[in-house]
Amino acid sequence: MNTNYSENNHLILVGKIVSEKSYSHEIYGEKFYVFNLEVVRLSSTVDIIPITVSERLLTGLDLKVGKKVTVEGQFRSYNNYENEKNRLILTVFAKEINEIEDSPDEKDDITNEVTLIGYVCKKPIYRQTPFGREIADILLAVNRAYNKSDYIPSIAWGRNARFCQNMEVGTEVKITGRVQSRTYEKKFEDGTSQTRVAYEVSIASMEIVNSEETENETEVVV
Numbered sequence: 001m002n003t004n005y006s007e008n009n010h011l012i013l014v015g016k017i018v019s020e021k022s023y024s025h026e027i028y029g030e031k032f033y034v035f036n037l038e039v040v041r042l043s044s045t046v047d048i049i050p051i052t053v054s055e056r057l058l059t060g061l062d063l064k065v066g067k068k069v070t071v072e073g074q075f076r077s078y079n080n081y082e083n084e085k086n087r088l089i090l091t092v093f094a095k096e097i098n099e100i101e102d103s104p105d106e107k108d109d110i111t112n113e114v115t116l117i118g119y120v121c122k123k124p125i126y127r128q129t130p131f132g133r134e135i136a137d138i139l140l141a142v143n144r145a146y147n148k149s150d151y152i153p154s155i156a157w158g159r160n161a162r163f164c165q166n167m168e169v170g171t172e173v174k175i176t177g178r179v180q181s182r183t184y185e186k187k188f189e190d191g192t193s194q195t196r197v198a199y200e201v202s203i204a205s206m207e208i209v210n211s212e213e214t215e216n217e218t219e220v221v222v
Contacts, residue, residue: 008142009075013049016038017035017066021034032053034052041108051180053094070097072105112179115176136156138155156206173209180201
């Protein structure tokens with residue numbers, strides 16, 4: 001079966017560079033770098049998204065702090081082993097970067113769109129906040145070339161949360177939404193804690209793929 005991986009996992013962001021690029025790793029002689037991109041929501045909340053970029057895309061670009069750029073690529077994951085424990089690391093893998101000029105109204109440039117087609121690989125966790133807001137956590141396995149997969153944490157709200165709470169593991173779904181960041185406190189057994197940043201997809205719409213009972217629910221979150 002021929003799979004179009006660019007359709008399985010496609011993302012476009014518009015934001016401002018807020019960190020200097022730093023060396024990440026090298027594969028088959030090709031060097032990769034990382035930097036942070038500040039992406040503003042309509043609510044004026046800011047997400048700080050890590051971008052991984054090949055040296056090939058940097059030719060002719062001056063990616064200084066403060067520059068506004070568009071990034072097109074994929075939301076990817078990889079495993080990082082530290083202290084004999086496995087940690088899922090998420091990043092935007094850039095396939096194209098272009099510099100753009102600032103608009104008079106910053107909200108004119110707000111773009112944070114991601115589309116994923118993948119498989120539910122853990123039973124969704126449905127819950128309600130103390131204020132009665134419905135939330136469901138979903139882990140989506142998105143196929144990539146060379147028999148690899150990206151594992152993308154996603155969060156659904158309201159009707160979408162109710163829609164997915166009874167999904168079985170292995171269900172194929174298509175979701176659209178935005179990439180978002182959030183900070184949390186990681187507590188350790190020795191009583192210490194560390195502030196960390198988590199990344200996930202906030203789901204705006206979702207549907208079951210290739211099902212006679214395909215249903216589409218939309219809950220816009222800003």
